[in-house]
Amino acid sequence: MSPAPSESQPLAATPLDRWHRSAGAKMVPFAGYEMPIQYDSIVSEHTACRTAAALFDVSHMGRLRFDGQGSAELLDRLLTRRVTDLPIGGVRYAMVCNPDGGVLDDVLVSHLKTPSETQYHFLVVNASNRAKIVQWIKQHLDDFPRVTFSDRTELTAMIAVQGPLAMETCKRLFTFDPTRLKYYQARITDQFSKPVIVSRTGYTGEDGIELVVRAEDANRVWENILLAGRDLGFAAAGLGARDTLRMEAGMPLYGHELNESIDPISAGLGFACNFKDRDFIGRDAIAQVKADGVKQVRIGLLPAGKRPAREGSIVLDSDGTAIGTITSGGPSPTLGRPIAMAMVDADKADQSDYEIDIRGKRSPATLTKLPFYRRAKTN
Amino acid sequence: MSRDKSKLLYAETHEWVDISEDGGQKIATIGISGFAIEQLNDLVYMDLPEVGKQLGAGDEFGEVESVKAVSPLYSPVGGEVIDVHSDLPDNLDGLNDDPYDYGWIIKVKVDDDSALGSLMDHAAYQKQCSESG
Numbered sequence: 001m002s003p004a005p006s007e008s009q010p011l012a013a014t015p016l017d018r019w020h021r022s023a024g025a026k027m028v029p030f031a032g033y034e035m036p037i038q039y040d041s042i043v044s045e046h047t048a049c050r051t052a053a054a055l056f057d058v059s060h061m062g063r064l065r066f067d068g069q070g071s072a073e074l075l076d077r078l079l080t081r082r083v084t085d086l087p088i089g090g091v092r093y094a095m096v097c098n099p100d101g102g103v104l105d106d107v108l109v110s111h112l113k114t115p116s117e118t119q120y121h122f123l124v125v126n127a128s129n130r131a132k133i134v135q136w137i138k139q140h141l142d143d144f145p146r147v148t149f150s151d152r153t154e155l156t157a158m159i160a161v162q163g164p165l166a167m168e169t170c171k172r173l174f175t176f177d178p179t180r181l182k183y184y185q186a187r188i189t190d191q192f193s194k195p196v197i198v199s200r201t202g203y204t205g206e207d208g209i210e211l212v213v214r215a216e217d218a219n220r221v222w223e224n225i226l227l228a229g230r231d232l233g234f235a236a237a238g239l240g241a242r243d244t245l246r247m248e249a250g251m252p253l254y255g256h257e258l259n260e261s262i263d264p265i266s267a268g269l270g271f272a273c274n275f276k277d278r279d280f281i282g283r284d285a286i287a288q289v290k291a292d293g294v295k296q297v298r299i300g301l302l303p304a305g306k307r308p309a310r311e312g313s314i315v316l317d318s319d320g321t322a323i324g325t326i327t328s329g330g331p332s333p334t335l336g337r338p339i340a341m342a343m344v345d346a347d348k349a350d351q352s353d354y355e356i357d358i359r360g361k362r363s364p365a366t367l368t369k370l371p372f373y374r375r376a377k378t379n
Numbered sequence: 380m381s382r383d384k385s386k387l388l389y390a391e392t393h394e395w396v397d398i399s400e401d402g403g404q405k406i407a408t409i410g411i412s413g414f415a416i417e418q419l420n421d422l423v424y425m426d427l428p429e430v431g432k433q434l435g436a437g438d439e440f441g442e443v444e445s446v447k448a449v450s451p452l453y454s455p456v457g458g459e460v461i462d463v464h465s466d467l468p469d470n471l472d473g474l475n476d477d478p479y480d481y482g483w484i485i486k487v488k489v490d491d492d493s494a495l496g497s498l499m500d501h502a503a504y505q506k507q508c509s510e511s512g
Contacts, residue, residue, distance in 0.1 A: 042446045043421045240447050306468075307424050308444060331423040331446050338423075359442075359449075361426075 014059035015157040015218035023236060031127035033060040036238040045237035046244050046333040049204055050373075052233030053163030055225060056242055062130030063152045063212060064137070066121040070144035075109055075121055078140060078281060080264055082274040086111045088119060091184045091199055093272050095264050096125075096133060097282030101289060102260035103267065104136060105129040106252065108201060110186045122186075122197070122212075124158070126254045157218030161225055162208035162245075164375070169229045170209060174198060178209050191221060203242065205249025205373055247339060248332050250300060250371030256311060256328045257298055257341060265289045266343070268298040268370075296324065297349045300370040301340045301356070303329070303363055308338040309356040315342045316355040316362070323348040326356065332372060339372045340365070382479045384413075388495065389504035390455045395479065396498065398489070405489040407456045411443065413478045414508045419445040422475060425468040428485065432460045436494040440485060452484065455498055457491030 011034040014020075020027065025036035036057065038045060048054045066075065075083040081094030091110040095103050108124045125133045134151055141149060161170055167179045176189035178198045186199035197212040213221050226234055243253070252258050257267055263286050264273050275287055303309045313326040324344030332339040340356070354365045387395040393415035397408040416422065424444040434440055436457040443450050463485050467474055474482040499507065 037447070038420065041421050244446060307426065308449075310449060331444075333446070 012060075012154075014057055015215040016057045016059065016159075016222055019219055019222060020057065020236075025236075025238060028239070030239060031060055031130075033127065035060055036236070038238040038240045039236050042238070042240035042244060043333045045235055045241035048233055048235035049163045049206060049237055049241060049245055050334055051164065052235070053161055053166040053169065053206075053208065053229055054204070054235055054237035054241065055222060056160040056162070056237055057157070057222070058160050058210070058242075059153075059157040059218070060127040061153075061158055062123075062125040062127060062133065063156055063158065064123040064125065064134070065150045065152050066123070067118070067148040067150075069146045071121045071147050072111070074137075074140065074144040074147050075123065076278065076280065077143075078137065079107070079109060080273040080280060080282070080286070081109070082278055083109055083111075083121070084278075086121075088113045089181075089185050089187055091186045091201055093184075095258075095269065095272060096136065097264065097280075097286065098260060099281055099285065101263040101282040101285030103254070103258045103262055103264060104260060105133050106254055106258055106269070106272075107133075108199070110197075110199060112186060112188055112197065114188055124210075128255060152212075155215055156212050157215050157221075159211045159213070159218070159222055159225070160202055160204075160208065161211070162202045162204040162206045163234075164206060165229065165232050165234070166206070166208035169232060169234070170225065173224060173228060181209075183207075191217075191224065194220075196221065203249075203251060204245040205251070205371060206245075206375055243328075244330060244333055247328050247330060247341070248334055248371065248373035250341070252298070252341075253328060257343070262296075262343070263289050263294075266294040266296050266298070294346050296343045297346045298327070298370075299342055299344055299349050300368045300372060301326075301329075301342055301354060301365040302368050303338045303340055303356055303358075303365040305363065306331075306338065307358060307363060309340045309358050309363070309365065313340075313359075314357040315344055315365075316357065317348050317351055318353050318355070320355070323354075334373050341370070382483075384479045385501040387479070387501060388455070388498040389501065389507075390453065390498055391507065392451075392453050394453060394455060396455050396495070397483075398492075398495070405492060406461070407454075407458070407487045407489050407492075408483050409440075409452075409454060409456075409485050409487065410478055410483045411452065411474075412504070412508075415450075416475055416478050416482075419443065419448070419450060421446040422471040425471060425474075425484075427463050427465065427468065428460050430460055430463055434458060434460060434487060436491045454485075454487060455494055456487055456489045457494075458487040458489045460485050461488045462486035 329340030
């Protein structure tokens, strides 16, 4: 084992920080915040999410609000996905790209309406990219003078409730029954008259919701849900389980599968790009990649044996030629074996057998379809 | 026979060493501490050396992996690996339950014990753990 690393700059705390500490969480620095990586065991938290439900404090993620006329048009220019026709209550996954088509961030955009009939757009961005995206938005605000842009991150908290029992348990907890939302729909409701944005989205491969609440309401909402699920096996889960869950679900993580030198098509996220009858930053470069064909693609690999292949390991074809790199990898608690995602040369992505150089030792791996895990559909 | 963890020596990198003598030859039995195992949490894989491998003091001799991270294992002594606990990688729960007896990892025939003086006794090691934990 290595000695503990030393930490430097001051870190922000989420509104649930004290709850995490009193629950015995191991806190780690992540994107400028101190976040729980695990409370007890990553595996048990992962299993709670797959079998009952898990609660995640994801307050470190950036929450940005756009009010006023032109909000949809501004976002439509910045996002790979069409925003102008997003109905109230709709949520879409999209990317923010630079003019070269490189991914600046992957985001969720939603269109909401308050009880007093104010419409606005809401953007959830990665914690590690928040400052960059805020800056990017500000650079493009001048063309949309009636848009009011505000960073709501520090005034709010965000809680994900994910798992097969999440919806049934949350059914009664808000004025609006969230089971009435379809996947990728959101709505503003309340709990005991405190406002809550409920969105039927997630990052685990399970059914569930993500909630945005005022910072001062975060602990009450969090404890309320944990209490409701106490006898059902609900557990608080940290960033460790969040990562193993999203990996099993084959979902990309910015900084791993996505970065500024990867375009959405190569990352396998062409579904989140709309080209027809619209322009957006990066459009021409991404359309060119689509027309020419990608040079690299994202694949799923099953490393043989028990030894996990981690990010950065080199992937070789059956002739021993280096053809790519592992972008995320580790043990899959659900499958009980290692899994990995890799970016490899597109013309080598159809082989069945590969090798991975794991710190100097070559280990076989086989191609598999993503995701590694798919939940049983109940509705 | 149960190994008394308070009599072992500890490296900053969390390996423990038990020095015994066999016919005038020093034998080092090496494992990793209960604190390290608890910190690693959810062990999934362990990579061990072959018997006969020659190690220098401070050399990496294997690695242990948890769900989240890979941690190299370092030998606090130099010498030849004379025994390897080859059942251990398939019984990582056993390492978790009993890091000091069942959980021994390798035995080394010591030919360089110059680094032993820089190791910590149990009290000093506990102090390190409480400061980093």
